[in-house]
Amino acid sequence: MLFGFRAVLNEIKAHFRDPENKPYPADDSPLLPELSKMLDWAGIGNPYLKIYITTNSTQYISLIAFLLTISQFSKLQYTENLALLMWKKVGDPVDGAPLYIGMQTFLKQFHPDITTQYLEYLAQYIKSIINHCTKSIEKLDIPNEYYITQFYVERFVFVGELNQQIFMEMVPHFLTDTLENLKNLSIK
Incomplete structure (x- = not known):
């Protein structure tokens, strides 16, 4: 056998x-x-990487998944002490880990291009946050959504055992470094 x-x-x-x-x-x-x-x-x-069903490619599934994901970000906060995405209000039915694990498992049922499109939408979202933050250097206020999205993507890529280089090409590291450096300059 x-x-x-x-x-x-x-x-x-x-x-x-x-x-x-x-x-x-x-x-x-x-x-x-x-x-x-x-x-x-x-x-x-590995249940995270298991394909439970196979489907035909759905045209807008990555966009719908992206919109669902970012709609939940307002209910989460990034906690540096614990390095977790946690709910803002006690009793909110959203937690970070089930969100990125569930989304990874859901997207795994489709062609890998769907996951890549999903990551492209998240990359564009991060770029738009960075663009918005860097408009005024005197008063640099980095919103919580930036940290939430950055941590979410990091965990999503880790759980899905995806190549991190793919996302790094979408959002160059120097952009996030520049934002952090500008934040440090504005604090001083």
Whole structure:
């Protein structure tokens, strides 16, 4: 049985290396669902990265996910002491960890381009906050949304085991560094 699982895994790896010449293992094979169960039982499976359903590409799903996400940011605050996104008011049904884990799991069900589009929307949101903040250097007030978004994206990328370089290309590091430096100058 172990050799059968290993053979299925090797077929899947071969398919992802060369999808045009190597077909995906047959759907009627009982080995693949069984392998998934055994990996979960052994604690080897990662539920955050699991694809539960497959769908056709939905045109505006990344925009809808982005709008849903930023609508929840007003209910959160970044706590430096704990390095967490927590609710502003006790009893608010929003918490940071379930938000980014849930959104990551949701977006994982779609093509990876949807997640990239979602990150592009978040990057544009951060850039707009930075642009708004740097208009007046005398009175530099960095809103809480900036810290919330920055932390949210960091955790989202970490949980999804995504390449951080992708987001760093969307929001160059020098922009965030410049904002922090301007903040330090305005404090002095």
